[in-house]
Amino acid sequence: MTVIRTRNLAKSFSVRVGTRGAFSLRSLLRPEIRLVEAVKGIDLTVEEGESVAFLGPNGAGKSTTIKMMTGILYPSSGTIDVLGFDPQRDRKRLGFLIGSVFGQKSQLWYHLPPRDSFRLLGAIYEIEPRELAKRTGELVERFGLADLMDIPVRKLSLGQRIRCEIAASLLHRPRLLFLDEPTIGLDVVVKQEIRALLDEWNREGKVTIFLTSHDVGDVEKLCRRAILIHHGTILLDESVKSLKRRAGQRKIVGVRYESPTAIDIPGLEAEKRTPDAAKFFVDSGAGDLQNLIRRLVNLGPVADLTVEDEPLENLIADLYRTGSKEEADELVNR
């Protein structure tokens, strides 16, 4: 079943441009208004059970798109269908079916322990008290919240709070979960825990995940599909596996010699170089890698040699730097 379908989705904001100084009468009476197109015609479809990473540099239009899908913002044009509903017209009915964790905006009460917030959410989502107790119990066990439920949220660490936050967002058993930067500011261990929990929940078929993150780890560990938007349009829509494979086609070869050596490889420029060491980027196909290693070894006594896949992060950074779909395609298919 299709859970999200957008057609030609667009949103523009009018922004007042301050031109002539703060006290200009003209800018007060007749301000100059500029139209900023945050999202320019997005078509995308997400099927039930998928876990999608929605990527893009800051200001690409990610949050705006998610806010339109969840009914927070009205689109300027285009259509959205989420779980069979129009998010703007049927916001309340859709609310029962979707969950959201926006890293910056909490739905827990700051001065109250999570247990009280859970009770209030139970009333908001109209979960029968008995059923609420059962679900709370399950989530408490699954997310390891037993010791946190009765401590005011303001006294919890960020990691503990986010764990409660995610559990709270699952209380009404949403079929689709929107996560905006869920692991921002968390330490490595907590990040791994949270990814594992979400991954489990998704693989058990309980929820479709739609996530934005600047942490490539979230994408690699949690998502099976990546959609990349930039300047308000979709540049790329690929499986994470094939993206990783493509990134992995480029290898990083590092070499260090026992003494200073003239490291010159004809036709290949080193990315980094010191008197006794260098780093090269090379494609793994067409025998280039083998050639490079053979030459490097022939230059002198080698102290250390490493070959690594280029991290996915580099590919994503390169994609962010491109401006158009054509450039992005070229980069991915190089």
Added chain:
Amino acid sequence: MKRENAQALLRAYARFFAASFRANLRSAMEYRTNFLIQVFGMMINNAAFVVFWSFLFAKTGALGGYRFQDVMFLWALSSSAFGLSNVLFGNARQLSELVRQGDLDVYLLQPKDVLVNALTSKTIVSAWGDFAYGFVVLAFLGFDPPHWIMFALFVVSGALVFTGVFVISESLSFFLGSSAGITGAATEFILSFSLYPEGIFPSGMRWVFYSLVPSGFIVFLPLRVFRSWSPGLAALVLAVSLAYAFLAAGIFRAGLKRYESGNRIGARD
């Protein structure tokens, strides 16, 4: 079927109100001492005016057709109605701030009416003092049970009018970008006019109390009913207060389409 749906909806909202109220109260009680200080502080603050008015009336006798008792009624009703509005709908005077900061998102994501959800998710602690004050004054004035019931009813209708005025003035921020200050001014205006005998104002000015500054519906008409019972007038007060509430909800809803959300991450104002 339709009726069952409506009943289910009412039940769901009643439960939501109760849960919200409980959470608010618990949240306020997290700082118990502060709660008590604010509540009693507000009551003492209000009580100071009783002394002022009693001295004044001792010198002048009736003012604009009002006796000491009547002015105390104005105070009691304004204070309790204002208090109830801020106890139940603590965010009413902060809506524009929520709009400006993009903090309506949380409420927009939940399957309840945005306005009701946003309004009820906060209580103003000192308002509990305002609310209680009116009833204390009433006890001192000494009335019979029917008058207590009337008073309670007008506290509810007055709270609706107050809330309506707050919501309308705060909703202007959807259209103007920011309406900081407007609500403060409107509040001061209404309170100032509600706390003095209607008769001291020139008659040409009184229409204002029944339109722009609805003090008429908050206190003046209720006072007439309180002095001599009139079902028609009482019904009018209730109808107008409901109309105010619905008008406010309509204006808020119209503004909501212009809501632009926001990404506040500790940015400076």
